[in-house]
Structures are given as structure tokens and as C-alpha cells.
Amino acid sequence: MQTSLIPAKRKAFLITLISLSGLFFGGFRPVMDEQEWINWGNRFLNENYDPTVEPGIKKFEIALTPDHFMRLRKTYQQGKQEYYSFSLKRFAEMGYIPGTAATDTLEMKTQADDIIYQTYEDPQGDIDSMATAWDIPVKKLSPQRLDSLKQALNFLKGKGL
Template sequence: MCGIKKKILLAAIFFAVGTSYCFKSAMTGPDWQLWTNKCLMQSYDSSADPKLKKFEFSVTTDAFIRLRKTYAKGKEEYYSFNLHQLNDLDYVGNTAVGTLQLRTIADDIIVQTRNDRKGDVDSMTTVLNIPVKNMEPERLDSLKEALNYFKSKGL
């Protein structure tokens, strides 16, 4: 019975930590990854693009951030870069709605477009603009901390 109580207590603590966006220094890589993916998926403002059918966000354990957008007519946009290349993170907007800007020093962000009427395009850029909603200052600070955790991991 004691083991069950301990698990419930640990689950409650993990939930409280994740909900309040406060971190303890003992968070592991999987903890950071879980929280970062959850934060990005919950914060992404898909209403900013009415033609968007589906989106997938992920941060991998090897410090890659990936965003795939699929539109109603089949067009896909794919963005990817290694967080070791992250130079700066800016936020433009208010707590209700805004844009998270991930910047690299050089053209390190891969941009691929598929099934577009204008043709498939592969290019590189230095800024990934992410429309977000409900970005409280504490959540933004925690997201910066999480991305910096992945950035600082050794290659």
C-alpha cells in the first residue's frame, strides 16, 4: 500500500511542477523533453492559419526541433534544426496571443515544402516564427530554460 501512495504522491508532484512551469534542478533529459513537447503542442496557435489541417511539433533527445504543418489541400511544410544552433529566442505579443521567434546565427533552419502548386521547395532560413497562445511569462521563461537545456547538451 505504501508503494501506491508514493506513486500517487510523485504523480501529484510531477503534475504540480508541470502545471506551474517551475523546474527543479534534478529534471532529467526525458523530463525536459516531455515538458517541452507538451508546452509547444499546447501553446501552438493553429487558428493563426485557417487553412491548417494538422500540425506536429517535437523536440528530440538529440536536440532537434521539428515542426510539420499539413494543409487542407495536401500541402506540407516541414521545419527542422538542431537546438545547438539556436542563437536567440524572442517573443512578440501578449499573454493571449503572440509569436515565438527562434533564431539561429546562420541559415541553419531547414524548410521543406511538398505538394505545393508552386512546386516542392527546399530552403534554409535563420528564423522560425511560431504562432502561440496563452503564453504567460512563467511559461515562456520555462520554455527558454528547456530549450537552453537541449542547446547546452554536448554534441
């Protein structure tokens, strides 16, 4: 049996000291940078957006962009398209509205009428308008995931152009 050259308490202290030194000397980075938040937000939105709420959707594209916009384009089977977009620098708050057993709603709010809503190739006529709130159907989410999304949006809001 081999004995340690450093007693257990001292070893634990040294490991803690070395780990903490990274905080002061740049070796450890506890927060994500801008691109990591964008990547994380895109993964979150694409995994949790629930297009089944509208059965006529053929495809959708939802994204946080490098220029700090949140965008959604829905294409329906008949060819109609809906487009939503807003600059994250205008983001005011995010709400979570419970819904059915599988789907809830994220409510994005902006400071004023800052959300662009447009339709294309709509048989009832194309729309080009602005709104203050935008409801996004999502799968059931834990409070921790919601907090993470809110943190990402607020971080990117602060980095807005």
C-alpha cells in the same frame, strides 16, 4: 492533551536539516534531467502552438526530439505540407512578439542559416531552403512559461550531439 517530545523550534530545525541533507547526499533532485526537459518541452509546444492562425491547416506535428531537434510539420487541407527543423545546438535566442488578443509569436533564431524549411506537394512548386529565424504562432503566454521554455531549449542545446 499530548505534549511533543521535541520543542517546536527544534522540530522545525530538524525538518529543515533533513530536507537540506538530501541536497548533499543525492536524495533530492532540484533540476530536471534531459528526458524530463524533452517531455516538458513537447507538452508546452503542443499545448501552446496556435494552428488557428492558418485556417487551412488540417493537422500539425510539433516536437522536440531525443536527438535535440525542434521540428514542425504542417499539413494543409489541399495536401501541401510545410516542414521546419533545426538542431538545438544551433539555437541562438528566442523572442516573443505580441500579436492579437489571443495569439502571439515565438521567434526562434539560430546562429546562421540553420533552420530547414521545405514544402511538399505545393501547387506553386516545392521549396527547400534555409533560414536564420522561424516565427511560431502561440497562444498568450506568461513570462514564467516563456522563461521555462527558454531554460529547456538552452539545457538541451548544451546536451546537443
